Amino acid sequence: MGSRDKVLITADELAELLRSGDPVTVLDVRWSLEAPDGRPAYLQGHLPGAVYVSLEDELSDHSVPDRGRHPLPTGRNLEDAARRWGVRRGRPVVVYDDWHRAGSGRLWWLLSTSGVTGVRILDGGLPAWIAAGGAVEAGEVVPEPGNVTLLPEDLYDGILPTLTADEAGDGAGTGTLSLLDARAPERFRGEVEPIDATAGHIPGASNLPFTALLAADGTFAPNEAIIRLLADRGVDTAHPVGAYCGSGVSATVIVAALAAVGRSAALFPGSWSQWSSDPDRPVAGGPA
Secondary structure, three states, X not given: OOHHHHHEEOHHHHHHHHHHOOOOEEEEOOOOOOOOOOHHHXXXXXXXXXXXXXXXXXXXXXXXXXXXXXXXXOHHHHHHHHHHOOOOOOOOEEEEOOOOOHHHHHHHHHHHHOOOOOEEEEOOHHHHHHHOOOOOEOOOOOOOOOOOOOOOOOHHHOOOOEOOHHHHHHHHHHOOOEEEEOOOHHHHOOOOOOOXXXXXXXXXXXXXXXXXXXXXXXXXXXXXXXXXXXXXXXXXXXXXXXXXXXXOOOHHHHHHHHHHOOOOOEEOOOHHHHHOOOOOOOOEOOOO
């Protein structure tokens, strides 16, 4: 199994897996900036057996101060949630969404960096499933409780590394880190900022909008295209790579895309929402 197959699963592959009767946990993480609560859409129709996951309530801990708009959940809370979703040791997990792989990227990253193996993103999300003729069902799914055990509290510096604000800024500023900003170009350039305290970007970062890593149908771009996008931004094998966005959600799509081509990238979870909330941190504008 290549790197891409370890990160992504196609709609046809998932359909075959479900037909085979082999146990698989399917998790629905519908979320977007415009519709952060995906439960109503989930209840109207979801993949057979899929369990709803709330990005706002279960994949974030809003009680944590000064860590941006979507602070990471604690390891204990995430483990409790994963067991509620029915995640079990040794059972593969497929995560999906209906908005540019942002929600599923966040859950893939959290579970993978917590030591859960066999987690894959449905390539193309719910639209790909429907386009392939996949069935949907309505209503709530309440699974048998899972038994997964996650890594202890320092899990986020494990399999998929993280960056603090200082590490992201210092690395980008000195050129020892290729720091990629996943936001839209106009936000990166500082022309608009609809959400966070200040417009602009971390000095030294390069702009790679996360949607550029997706084809028109929402599937991940071919490996060659991903590698070309990285090369265009000066990303090479000589330097580590980091990624950030507005609040640590859509940047996970960059991390997943790089994992698909066999590259590791560290996530700055607090992202621009944490960086820009500190008036002492420098801000850059314009193109990279």
